[in-house]
Amino acid sequence: MPDPAAYAPMSAAEARRLRDTLQKQGKKLVFTNGCFDLLHAGHVRYLQQARELGDALVVGLNSDASVRELKGPTRPLNRERDRAEVLAGLRAVDGVVVFTDKRATELIEAIQPHIYAKGGDYTPESLDPGERAALQKAGTQIQILSLVPGRSTTKIIERMTNAEDAGQPLRLGVLGSGAGSNLRALIQAIHDQALDAQIVAAISDHADSGFLRIAQQEGLPAYHVDAGKDPRRFDESAQKKVLQLLQEAGADIVVLTGFMRILKEPLLSAFADRIVNVHPSLLPAYKGATAVQDVLDEGEIETGCTVHLVNADIDAGKILAQVKVPILIGDDAEQLHARIKKQEHILLPKVLAEWRRD
Ligand code: GRF
DSSP: OOOGGGOOOOOHHHHHHHHHHHHHTTOOEEEEEEOOSSOOHHHHHHHHHHHTTSSEEEEEEEOHHHHHHHHOTTOOSSOHHHHHHHHHTSTTOSEEEEEOSSSOHHHHHHHOOSEEEEESSOOGGGSOHHHHHHHHHTTOEEEEEOOOTTOOHHHHHHHHHOTTTTTOOEEEEEEOSSOOHHHHHHHHHHHTTSSOEEEEEEEESOTTOHHHHHHHHTTOOEEEOOOOSOTTOOOHHHHHHHHHHHHHHTOSEEEEESOOSOOOTTHHHHTTTOEEEEESSOTTSSOSTTHHHHHHHTTOSEEEEEEEEOOSSTTOSOEEEEEEEEOOTTOOHHHHHHHHHHHHHHHHHHHHHHHHHO
16 A cells, blocks of 8 residues: 555656656646645546546646635645645546646646646636646647536635534525426425425415415415516516515525516626526527427427526526437427426426535
């Protein structure tokens, strides 16, 4: 068994040698960099994806001093030697090189990786200009990988230090206009303990909707907000009423399950990045209220459902998860929608359960 005390990070020169050896074998070295001061599942999945882009993965790890510069005086949570050792223990990671600058520019110049992986909402254009120039000079291919939603070190720290919230069920404010099958699925998932949550408000714009009936039968705090007959309208006073109900109920997250009116300010900002919608298509394809009929009209052979974050644009926020559903010969909109909904009933609670466990 290797002596753990004997662990030492790789030097930049060793990483370069690894790159040269791979090059001779016609293989590729992937490089990424970061602070990694509290390793979580998001990191592990991200590093695994990065490793799969080539044949070996080297991680540039910011030194303690550079993490402090980047993240403030309370970081890093773990010292650089420990951070390096934990990272090096991951199956996806072939080597860890500690670097002292805030940026990895010099390390990129020294290693000249074949592929550079970066996580998050970056585009090649929004990378640090120094790093980008070094990558371009080395002929490195840049790959942006999506981060696992909800996972972040900052969030974990928030939760650990906020004793009030720690271990509490997620408080859901659920909005719906229709049959309410997704509401029922959420209730079931909570009952089965697959989802650690509590529905603190169930709000509908239709007094006689299945959604509201289910909410009432289940003894949930159920509210009808009268927004008028025209479903394209959602006037300011009705929006404010919904916001007030959600805030008074102390909702952490707003879940839209077939809520047919368009949310606007101030609701959007009050729950920014905390409003989730379930939509019956594989977004970005087939946005809008007639998505199920539209895929049939277009003669598609496959559709599905999407859980995504809500912003001011219709059905266009960040996609959190999707499931495909085949379209069968002879399907009409009702049959197809019923099969899509079956998948929604699994996907929506799953996304919310993961949100909690981030
Ligand atoms: C679902 O298909 C959802 O994707 C869409 O509206 C439908 C709501 O169904 N946005 P239900 O009211 O939950 O049964």
